Amino acid sequence: MYNKILIPIDGSEHAKHALTHAIQLAKSTNPGAILTIVHVKMILPYLEPVSGVNVLEMQEEEAQQHIQPAVEQVKEAGLQHFWLSVQGDPALTICKAAKESGYDLIVMGSRGLGRFKEAVLGSVSHTVIQHSPCPVLIVK
Numbered sequence: 001m002y003n004k005i006l007i008p009i010d011g012s013e014h015a016k017h018a019l020t021h022a023i024q025l026a027k028s029t030n031p032g033a034i035l036t037i038v039h040v041k042m043i044l045p046y047l048e049p050v051s052g053v054n055v056l057e058m059q060e061e062e063a064q065q066h067i068q069p070a071v072e073q074v075k076e077a078g079l080q081h082f083w084l085s086v087q088g089d090p091a092l093t094i095c096k097a098a099k100e101s102g103y104d105l106i107v108m109g110s111r112g113l114g115r116f117k118e119a120v121l122g123s124v125s126h127t128v129i130q131h132s133p134c135p136v137l138i139v140k
Contacts (some may be wrong), residue, residue: 006103011066014109018139022107023077037083039063040090091127099133106136
């Protein structure tokens with residue numbers, strides 16, 4: 001049924017639950033499915049240098065902190081996988097990746113890290129649901 005599953009992660013508990021659910025779904029319906037873990041780094045419009053801090057490097061380190069445990073979890077489940085770390089608007093980047101690579105399903109958490117960010121930026125999951133080229137499974 002689902003051959004290619006895209007799983008956006010951001011380190012939130014909801015994203016962790018979504019990953020676990022995607023693994024269980026793949027194992028029970030299609031053990032040959034390919035799971036792709038994606039972490040989207042937001043584009044920051046204007047960054048003023050802050051006492052020698054490289055913000056882009058910090059973003060990449062944060063991405064790896066979220067990606068590596070997720071990759072290990074998928075490996076332990078014995079499933080085929082890929083991972084991506086990309087930069088852009090989270091919702092639009094997720095939808096673009098799903099469309100360009102022909103994903104059958106997106107499995108994602110209902111909320112990300114922080115209610116303030118969600119209030120200011122809008123719900124990533126809501127936007128993905130509205131614009132996704134494939135079904136979206138939202139996990140709490």
